Amino acid sequence: MKGFKKLVLTGVLALGPIIGAGAVSAAPSHTVSSNDTLWAISQKYGISLKSLITVNPQLVNPNLIWPGIVLNIPGKSTGTGSGYGTGSGYGTGSGYGSGNGSQQGTGTDSTTQSSYASQVVNLVNQERAKAGLSPLASDSALTKVALDKAKDMYEKGYFDHNSPTYGSPFDMMRSYGIRYTYAGENIAKGQRTPQEVMDSWMNSPGHRQNIMSPNFNKIGVAYYNGVWVQMFIKN
Structure with missing residues (x-):
């Protein structure tokens, strides 16, 4: 049975009491x-x-x-991506990236979740190293936020940056006490393995830009029942 893969990008925010999301900054x-x-x-x-x-x-x-x-x-930076937008600020993006893919992953036990998350962090840092970028440190508090977001999407049957429970990713981070000067989120659904979801993200210019951004220094990654979440911050 074929699954349906989805990708969405939220870009970054910068300094101050911010209440929005953009594709880049x-x-x-x-x-x-x-x-x-x-x-x-x-x-x-x-x-x-x-x-x-x-x-x-x-x-x-x-x-x-x-x-x-x-x-x-x-922000003044430019970029492209799906989800919240292309270019600076909110922009007007192309929505979800999608395609016919393999059956949705179903690993839900804590060992699988932790292993998949760690593998994605490693893959992110491998890609950053190829470009001469500093590695992102895995942040346990941010990882918890990402996991709760993944669970929320799965359990409430939606696929979007804006959660009916937590609001925007940035509202959610702040509600968990996460402090940041830049923040971003990538989400995906239906990829079976860490390598598969990373390939999907890296082949999407907007998602790739979050992964490769020099503005971030920490990452939180979660996997839950086929739902993937990456959260990025700089603090």
Whole structure:
């Protein structure tokens, strides 16, 4: 029986009280003052007006902003990916990467979970070493967050960065006490082995960018009933 493989990318966030996700990076959020306009804010951060509007979908009418609202500020880096977006900030991505694949993995015991997670960390660091990048340290607290996210997706039957239980990956990290200056998440479903899921991620430009980003120094990886989660941070 053929399974259905899925991949989704969330990019990184950067400094400050951040409330969004981008495909590559995001700078601090900005609290609107009485004299602000979107144009003035875009000029202040050296970004385009279009990218500022794109990362703030909560603005029903971009011509109307008011003091006290918090705006997401996209980063200047560029990149491509599925899920949350392409390029800076939220962007507009292509959604899930998908394809017909092998039967979904079913290993659920703690030994399998731990072994698969460790293997993925090793594979990530092998790829980073080839590019001359520093290895990512496996973080036990972040690994717990990743495992709870994988379980939540499996048990509640969804496949998305935004959890009905925990909110966005970044909300979830903060609720678990994870501190970061950059953060990111890759998720996948249906791959049977660590090598298979890594091949899928590395063949997707956006997911690969998270794996190979010099902005991260820690990683948490989880596997649960065919659901894979990578979480990345720098702190």
